[in-house]
Amino acid sequence: MPHLYFRGLTVELVQAFGESLENELSAIIGCEPGDLMLEVVHTTCVAGGRVAPSYPFVEVAWFERGREIRDAVARCLDRHIRGSGVWEAEVAFRSYRPADYYANGEPFGADPAEAELDALRADNARLKDDLARARKASAAAAAGSMSTRLRDALRE
Structure with missing residues (x-):
């Protein structure tokens, strides 16, 4: 070559x-x-x-x-x-x-586009995990400031 x-x-x-x-x-x-x-x-x-x-x-x-x-x-x-x-x-x-x-x-080598796509997928998975944790923390914080009546209504 x-x-x-x-x-x-x-x-x-x-x-x-x-x-x-x-x-x-x-x-x-x-x-x-x-x-x-x-x-x-x-x-x-x-x-x-x-x-x-x-x-x-x-x-x-x-x-x-x-x-x-x-x-x-x-x-x-x-x-x-x-x-x-x-x-x-x-x-x-x-x-x-x-x-x-x-x-x-x-x-002879890896496809740079595939390597880039794999890196983007890994970043996306990390961002999904971060978002899920942030939503959970936000829900927990919001639940702590709710009235008992509102919390009971949301559970139902």
Whole structure:
């Protein structure tokens, strides 16, 4: 993780810049070069009813790292691809949430929304208990100042 899917580029072209790309991207992202997965996806483009060359495109699937790192990754990819003789290419990012990404059946992280909801539920339970105690204390205080007649009427 991250996974980089190259379309419209040959295996040989990606191999030519792959190692230097992995080294530079790992420094930008803050991961080991071996954590990056580069895949060349073989596609067939059809335009005007005929087979046509696929447009150079890279999809980066990862855990979001913020705009600054995303911009640096896109510039790095562009520099390597266009530096290899490709006249233009596009890069798109697909972000996963750690709670929705599994390895060996285990999620990479907790869902922050679920953790927040659990904390709110705990706060709500505490507030309910506080309110029940306050109502009981208020009722006891009010009962102490009532006349015997009124208290007997309320019991019935």
